[in-house]
Amino acid sequence: MSADFIDIYTDGACSGNPGPGGWGALLVHRGRERELRGGERDTTNNRMELTAAIRALEALDRPSRARLHTDSVYLRDGITRWIRRWKTNGWRTASGKPVKNVDLWRRLDKAAEGHDLQWRWVKGHSGHPGNERADQLAHDGMARNA
Secondary structure (H helix, E strand, O other), rough: OOOEEEEEEEEEEEOOOOOOEEEEEEEEEEEEEEEEEEEEEEOOOHHHHHHHHHHHHHEEEEEEEEEEEEHHHHHHHHHHHHHHHHHHHOOOOOOOOOOOOOHHHHHHHHHHHOOEEEEOOOOOOOHHHHHHHHHHHHHHHHHOOO
């Protein structure tokens, strides 16, 4: 980890889909850590994945260089590949259907503004310390809302 970057690890969890869910984020910078967690009573795993990234980025108090690590292909591909087309198409998919979770995608787009971000995918449940901690935080958030 470089001191020039904030490393952000995010994860979402859901018991049932939909069902009670939680989100977690671990922010690491220059050896200091900050943990965030929360949840909702009736949600989906994808909504929790998006919420984790949103809440982590909203916690940054100034424009930052960050690497956001996620085990969600949906989150990574949505923000790095699909969102530009969705916005151009009036928040519709290539097939013309409304984008699911559009409220959160819009909020994530706004939260990402002004930051120099790298979006990195990590394999979930593979022993990666940052991802494992984010997963635990998400499950803690879910437990509080079950």
